[in-house]
Amino acid sequence: MIDIKTWADGEKVTPADMKKYVSGALRGFLEPPACRRTVANLGSQQKPGGVYQVVEFDKPGMGQGAAHSYDTTGGFMSKDPYKIYAPADGLYEISFGLIVRAVSDPLTWVVGALSKNQTDGGSIAASNFLRVGFGRATSTEKVGAGSATVPLRAGDFASLAVHSEVPFLLGSGNFAQFVSHFELRWVGVKP
Numbered sequence: 001m002i003d004i005k006t007w008a009d010g011e012k013v014t015p016a017d018m019k020k021y022v023s024g025a026l027r028g029f030l031e032p033p034a035c036r037r038t039v040a041n042l043g044s045q046q047k048p049g050g051v052y053q054v055v056e057f058d059k060p061g062m063g064q065g066a067a068h069s070y071d072t073t074g075g076f077m078s079k080d081p082y083k084i085y086a087p088a089d090g091l092y093e094i095s096f097g098l099i100v101r102a103v104s105d106p107l108t109w110v111v112g113a114l115s116k117n118q119t120d121g122g123s124i125a126a127s128n129f130l131r132v133g134f135g136r137a138t139s140t141e142k143v144g145a146g147s148a149t150v151p152l153r154a155g156d157f158a159s160l161a162v163h164s165e166v167p168f169l170l171g172s173g174n175f176a177q178f179v180s181h182f183e184l185r186w187v188g189v190k191p
Helices: 015-030 121-126
Strands: 034-039 090-102 110-116 130-133 135-138 141-152 157-164 168-170 180-188
Touching: 090 110, 090 157, 110 121, 110 141, 121 157, 130 141, 157 168, 157 180
Parallel strands: none
Antiparallel strands: 034 180, 090 141, 090 168, 090 180, 110 130, 110 157, 135 141
């Protein structure tokens, strides 16, 4: 994403160098690639309990969280409903905040897991780089949040899975304040 060049004493800086090594680098820092996706399920979209479920997110600008979602790459990062893609090599901050609501039975526990380049819930859970237990808001609702900074290559993707012992919904499509989110943001050069 960012090329680095050291000029020798007396070496001329060309307009092409200025564009590539100065203005291009500044654009990367001032306008980093970022994508925030949201989800708020309706009653018909309940998830079964007992296994890790990969979270499906709305396209940026769609659903209950439309005003809180974006993709600065024009759709590259959000091209799949279950993933957020890294458009360039780098360090990325990945964060999420989920509201899990029980369909009928009380929730005793809920776990969320973040992973890279995994597509099914079991794989996400087995190879996660972050696993978070959710806290209780009420007997039928739990909230959880987590974040991690990880190195990704261009084309790598992050995905999120949730496990509950009973059927559940993510957020609520009936209430705008019950919107869950998932975000990937470039924060630096990959080590």
